[in-house]
Amino acid sequence: MHTMSLSHAILTALLDEDLTGYALAKQFDVSLGFFWQASHQQIYRELKGLHLAGRVNVEEVPQHGKPDKRVYSLTTLGRDMLESWIVDSTRARGAKDELFIKLFNVGSVPVKQITLAIEQRKAEHTRKLELYRKIEMRNYTSPLTLPDRKKGVYLSLLAGIRQEQTALIWCDDALDLLTTVRSNPKVKG
Amino acid sequence: MHTMSLSHAILTALLDEDLTGYALAKQFDVSLGFFWQASHQQIYRELKGLHLAGRVNVEEVPQHGKPDKRVYSLTTLGRDMLESWIVDSTRARGAKDELFIKLFNVGSVPVKQITLAIEQRKAEHTRKLELYRKIEMRNYTSPLTLPDRKKGVYLSLLAGIRQEQTALIWCDDALDLLTTVRSNPKVKG
DNA sequence: AATTTTTATGCAATTAGTTGCATATAGCTC
DNA sequence: GAGCTATATGCAACTAATTGCATAAAAATT
Structure with missing residues (x-):
């Protein structure tokens, strides 16, 4: 099933550059998020899932004081997931206003x-x-x-x-x- | 909190006429549903909740063979809920496309x-x-x-x-x- | 010097929404 | 007479999204 679109939105954002969850959340605020909103909590959770499924790699960047940065990047599997989603997913999430x-x-x-x-x-x-x-x-x-x-x-x-x-x-x-x-x-x- | 909009949509549909869950689901398919989709399962669940909260009345109409009809109608409390929701709720559910x-x-x-x-x-x-x-x-x-x-x-x-x-x-x-x-x-x- | 904003991560609880299944009859079409 | 559609209700399991909370320090502002 290719349903959970937040993960696809995240993978899409990672096409251009490797990002931390925090940076992703900011991206969502200014561009992707115009068409797909997500909170940082959602993004962190989703990233964890994507990592577990092998769709993204993580590079841990130790920092002093602040929590370590976790920089995510696409794997081949992630790209494939994205591409096949673009091909098959049709489901129109009904307008809700x-x-x-x-x-x-x-x-x-x-x-x-x-x-x-x-x-x-x-x-x-x-x-x-x-x-x-x-x-x-x-x-x-x-x-x-x-x-x-x-x-x-x-x-x-x-x-x-x-x-x-x-x-x-x-x-x-x-x-x-x-x-x-x-x-x-x-x-x- | 006036957040759960499905219930408001249901109450709105009941403004005009008393309806069963089934009839509501059909209404949602042809008019209200253009702007707020909901499955019959969701609607039945929500109706139960609204009834429990005193926002709607139920009249049971026995039938032979088929399950008994449950015809729902607005209560004063339901109307009040609807009106106050119209006044305070602003929250724009972000476009997701x-x-x-x-x-x-x-x-x-x-x-x-x-x-x-x-x-x-x-x-x-x-x-x-x-x-x-x-x-x-x-x-x-x-x-x-x-x-x-x-x-x-x-x-x-x-x-x-x-x-x-x-x-x-x-x-x-x-x-x-x-x-x-x-x-x-x-x-x- | 004190406060606010930005950076950076995340858990827990709740609410909302989807999908699959289950039941049971009447009426219509092939 | 077999199969489909419409009527009529609903539970259970799962996925997705929201809300509230929590931590912790650097940088910028007042």
């Missing part, structure tokens, strides 16, 4: 609360879009001339940018339509 | 495999968009004249439609850019 569940409550709960949730979401999208744009301007102004191994990363970023844009426009349209909702019945009709 | 992790492998794995994954995804988006459009044409041709309690559902659908459209365009652009990738090095450079 609370906001839409909230929207199903329009008409039964004060609209105000729901518009508030949308406004919060809008702010979030704005923040993300700005972040993505910044990254784009810094590293991906000329997609066609990128080295091959950067093209996928760029495309992910592009997807992120467009998702945020679409979402932002939707937020405004949603807020518009919700101004036409007057009643807030609390009982079932 | 395998496809983007796959994209990070461009340059290290045969591009073919990745374009294939995108094509699969494209087909999926096409299928979903068609489905959403069908629902839109059937029930939501005139958003402004909808009864209030349908407006949120419509907005969810609208979000779905736009997400799929955006994703489809992106798929094509991605496939385009990936035609410019020639090399498939399997070793770290």
Whole structure:
């Protein structure tokens, strides 16, 4: 079964460079993590499993004071796992978004609360879009001339940018339509 | 803590009508489930918990042959739980999408495999968009004249439609850019 | 000098989600 | 009449993800 995607995300991050769990966690915060979030606890646990399964090597780097660094690198087995996952895995993890569940409550709960949730979401999208744009301007102004191994990363970023844009426009349209909702019945009709 | 969203999704589905676990599972397949998937096993388990917590009532409807129906309905406590969840919960469950992790492998794995994954995804988006459009044409041709309690559902659908459209365009652009990738090095450079 | 942030690792407990299985009848199709 | 689909419920086992806690020192900030 090629299901546990966190391990694949970790292996992917190790393609470019050998990393410690700590460094991996940071990577997840700034790039891979835009599309696959994970906490450091999860990452450490997963690394242990990957090591046990021979997908990664560990090099222990003694340090004074701090815990020793454990620098992980891909093994051939790890690469193979990654490649075969790319080939077979299809399973689409269903979208889960609370906001839409909230929207199903329009008409039964004060609209105000729901518009508030949308406004919060809008702010979030704005923040993300700005972040993505910044990254784009810094590293991906000329997609066609990128080295091959950067093209996928760029495309992910592009997807992120467009998702945020679409979402932002939707937020405004949603807020518009919700101004036409007057009643807030609390009982079932 | 207002975290477990499946229970909120269930309570939301019960706003409109009283339902059995089975009927809920079906609802999840066709509307709420576009934005929050759940298996029948999950739903039955959750219903039990909600009942234990006094958020829903059960009415047992004896049947011959088949297991007795258990028809669930919201209690006042359930409504309150739902409303307070709408007010406080903010937590954005991070997007998790395998496809983007796959994209990070461009340059290290045969591009073919990745374009294939995108094509699969494209087909999926096409299928979903068609489905959403069908629902839109059937029930939501005139958003402004909808009864209030349908407006949120419509907005969810609208979000779905736009997400799929955006994703489809992106798929094509991605496939385009990936035609410019020639090399498939399997070793770290 | 004291506080906060960053580096660096990890365990334990809990909650959420998936997969496989089990039961049992009615009704429809081949 | 054999097999499939729909109705209707649920347990058990497992995998994945989250949350809270714990340690410990260097570096940066106030």
